[in-house]
Each structure stands twice: as C-alpha cells, then as structure tokens.
Amino acid sequence: MDDTIYNHYIAIDWAASNMAIARMTKKSNKITVIDVPSDIEELKLYLDRLKGTKVLTLEETTTSQWLYTELKEKVDKIVVCDPHRNKLLNDGPKNDKIDASKLVQLLRAGLLKEIFHTNDNFLLLRRLVSGYEDLVKAGVRLKNQRYSLLKACGNQEVVGENAFVLGCLNRQIGLYEEEKSAYEKEFLRLAKKYPAIRHQKSLPGIGDINAVKVVARVVSPFRFADKGHYCSYAGLIKHEKISGKKSYGKRTPRYCRQLKDVYKTGVSAAIGGNNPINDYYEYLVAGGEPEYDARHKACRRLATLSLGVFKSGEKYQPYKRSRQTDNVTVK
Template identity: 30%
Template sequence: MDSIKYVGMDVHKETVSIAVRNQAGKIVMETVIETRANAILDCIRGMRGELHITFEEGTWAAWLYDLLHPHVARVVVCDPRRNALLTEGNKGDKVDAHRLAALLRDGGMLRPVYHGEHSLRSLRELARSYLVITQDVTRVMNRTKALYRGWGIPCGGQQVYAANHREAWLSKLPETGVRRRAEHFYQELDALRALRQQARRDLLTEARKQPATRWLRQVPYIGPIWSALLVALLQTPHRFRTKRQLWSYCGLAIRTSSSADYQFIDGELKRSKKSPLLRGLNTNHNHALKNIFKHAAMGASCGSGPLREFYDAQVAQGKKPAMARLTLARKIAAVTLAVWKQEGGFDAAHLKLQA
C-alpha cells in the first residue's frame, strides 16, 4: 500500500521547486520544474500514494489551486506571513520547499488561506477591480491636495476636485510646471472616476446573480456595493464557525496578553483573578472587510434606527465613543454573519446588549 506523501512547492515566475517527504519525514524526492500546467501535472502524476500538497498564497495561488485540487487528496494554500515567523537559518527555493513539506507533515503549523466557491470567481475578480480602482482614485486625490499644500495653499473639503472650480484653484499655483502637473492629476482623476463608475456597474450587475446579496442588504447600513463586496471577499459564511473567527479575519478581534495565569492557594491550583492586558486589535486581517464594517459603524452611530439605539446604550453604560463604535462594528459583523447563515432577514432582536 502506498504511503502518504507531503509535497512542498516554492512557486516562482519561471520555476517551481518541489520537495516530497514521506510519513517518516524523510526526503524522498526533490526537483525543479518549469512553471507550466503540463509540467506540474506530469510531475504530480508521477508520484505514487496519497498526495498532500502545500504552497504559499501569492500571485500563482488561485491558478495553482484550481489546477491541482482535482488530482490530489489535499491542497493547503498557506499564509506566508505566518511562515515568516517560523523561518530560521538560510533561505532559498529548495530550502523553502523542504520547510513547507515539513510543516505540512507536522500538522497544525500552517495557517490555511481559503480557496473555493468557483461559482463566485467572476464576482471576486470584479470586486478586486473595483477596490483597486477606488484605491487609485484616492491616491490621485491625495496627490492633488499634497501638491497644493506643498505650495502653502489650504485645500480642505472636496471643492478642489470639482470641475467648475478647477480654473480658480489652478490660478493659485504660481509656477507653470506646477500648474501643468496639477492639470495632469485632474485628467487622471477624471479618467479613473469614469472607470470606477463602469467597474461599479459591472460589480452590481454580477452581484444581482447571487441571492446572498439580497439577504445582506437587509442589514442596516450595508448597501448594494458593500453587500456585493462582502459576498466576493467572504464567499461563504460557513467558513467561520462563530462570530469570533469573523472578527479575527476582519481585524476586529481584541488581542490580550497575560502571564502567571495560575497559582496555588492552600495547595489547590486556581486561576488567577488578574485581568489580561489589552493589546489593541489584531493586525493580520483583511483590510477591505475592516473598512466596510468600520464605515458601517460610523454611519450607524450618526444615523437613526436600532443600530443607533445600540450605540447610544453602549455610551450610556460608560463606554468611550471610540470603543462603542468598535463594539457596534463587531455587532454589525456578527449580525451580518447570522443573517447570511440563516438566509433570512434582519431582526432587531439580534442587537442585545452584553451583560
């Protein structure tokens, strides 16, 4: 009977370094092949036994996952940031492949990155396009304001971007070269805004095909765009067992630190009553999701409805407004997950204050 093989792959633009370990942890094969689908599949088909493969999340991860998943027992796409914390000694393509195979064999050392839900591939790509173009628009707007501030010209608000006020703003710039630079920024901003509107329309058109977007839009302050982005970024709510896993993924989980958690009292081991120290929110997270829930909480804290009542109740209990908004963002994320899992509508009874 063929044994289990643990395959580590270090993927690059031109080559893939492969290391294979058996159940005893011994290297039984290592090779370097070209980064082509046929070459990779030929190499995999030449291996006997039950194959477990791992490689790091990156540019090639989605393509490689779809390529290998039908042909092996298990594919683990791992988080390279977690692996960096485990790296010691020399680094190289073969060394990295050996290390990945060893970590996969040991089990529990790799943090998997979710890949699945192939029916959402179009929505995911359109969401990425919309997010990238939105970031580009923000960068150009920031550069435009930085240009004016660099010449000592105050430019608060949005008027500096308006087409009917541009001549007045350009006339404030003393140098011809600086004015031309500002004009180039305005031209780039106009082109990106038009492109962003097209990307927005494409995203909403594709999102209408997904029933989950209709459920998520029932959550207050989760509109059409954000519901489409939530479905594209999360794909399925069942990848999160509880709301706490979602909080960690969105960057809303609170990090704590404690030491000397236990002590002996009268010969009996008891847990210390000392409270753990708060160390802020977790930094390893999906920034787009955190932005969605953070802005939803900001809008809810300034608006009306059950979410505003929840926020006011938090403040009345003595919480600072910033902490109350954080609690509200966590609550919106939890309600969103519940609505999506239950495939039902929003119920204000979900907004219960914690004891």
C-alpha cells in the same frame, strides 16, 4: 490541518523559471527533492504517477490561486499555507530545494496555517473589488494634487505651466469619475444577480459596494466556526497575551482590513438613523460607555449580524425575533 494520514506529503516551491518538489511518505521520514523547470503539465503527470492518497502544500503567492485551480483534481487535498507563520523557512541556508524540504516537514507535522482558497465564483469578485479600490486611491491622489495646486496659486486664476498641469489633472479626474461610475453600475448589477449580496444590503449601513466587498472577501461564511473567529478575521477583537497566569496586554491579530473598513463605515452610516444598530449604540452611550467603545461594540454587532445573514441565506429582519415572541405570548 486535519488529522488524516496520507500516503504522500508533497510541497512545491514554484517560481517562474523552476519548481522544487519535496515529498515524504507516511512510512518514511526520508525527503525526496527534485528541482526542475516550471511546467504545470509535467507537475500534473508527476502527481498522477503517485499511487495512494496525496496532500499537497504551497505558500500563498500571486500564483497560488492558479495552482490551486490547476492541481485540485490531482490530489486529495491542497493546503495553501500562510508564509508569515513558516518561521522554520527563515532558519539556516535558503534555496528552493531547502524551502520545499522544510515545507513538507511542516506539512507532515501538521504545523501549517491554511489560507482559504476555493473555485467559488464569489472569489473572482475579489479582483473586481481590488480594481475598484486601486481606482479610488488613484482618484483621491489626483484630487489631492489638484487641491494642492490651486492652494499654491492662492485659489486665483491659474496661468502658464500651472494651467497646463491643472488641465491634465482635470482630464484625469474626469476619466476617473467615468471609471468609478462604471464600477458602481457593475456592483449594482451583481447585487441583482446574487441573493447573498442583496441580503448584505438589507443590513443597516451596508450599501451596494460594501455588500460586494463582504461577499467577495468572505466567499463562504461556514469557514468561520463562530462569531468570535469572524470578528477576529475582521480585526474587531484583540487577543490577550498571558504567560504564567500574568496578562501582558492584548495583541491585534493579522486581519482583513477591507472587512474592518466595511463595518466601521457601516456603523458610521447607521448612527443617527432609525435602525437597530443606532439603537444599540445609543443604549451603550446612555449606559455610560465612551462613544469610541460604543462604536467599536456596534461594529462587532454589525459584523455578527452580517455573518448570520450570510449563513441563513435570508435578508436581515430586525424585528423577526420579537414578533415570534409576541406570537408565543398570544398562544
């Protein structure tokens, strides 16, 4: 949240049947709340009638991206907030009007944690990636069921009802393989279309699918102030808990599991190859680092390089710095 003072502070609790709208102004602490049937056009008219600067907030839900897109031009700023951080909403009685009232108080006090939303095309890639991951999970489940059935039959000829079930599983797995192949072709097409995806592919251990996952999840690398914030978002660092100058261990932050999986699998693919990530890993191991810690540090190195490539808009060039140094030396 920024320190800008707005004329109107608006919070919306949106549901399929009704919408509760709470409003405060910069001049008054009085909260005005209305609860009316959900209607996006009526909501737009309500916002148009408010004169002066407006900031609007709503909680992250399945409809938040749609509301963000529909209302973005009607207000000066939209804050899609993290519901896990809004503990005030859990206190006392609860209904839509009360939730909206509490939410607008948090908005005016600057106590909301904003969740990134945009109309960027890269955000639409998340649906594609989500569909692919759901498909893979379903395919793994089918293959596990087939494996269990064959093992239960002693890996011998399957007959009777078991043969019928096996035939159904084989047909479903065949369809899964076709759909998976179609997704992979689409990922390859996107890699050719978007330079940002091609640049991610230039990193060690990052292929077509993982490159699309990084771009789809990050969308804009400039929303991260530095590599520390990015590694925290990717779940590659822990936050230390300190009170009274005493440490109470470390806590894993809420993070993007998709990104963590990308960098962990990327490092696993890079280790053993001829690339800077493997060189860094072997350097750490040779220096006495346990293999687990060395892999984890290599993940952070890969994530840092990934963020840098995204921000620079160029492909990864591992020896660019050393060549520049050689040129300076020659001069």
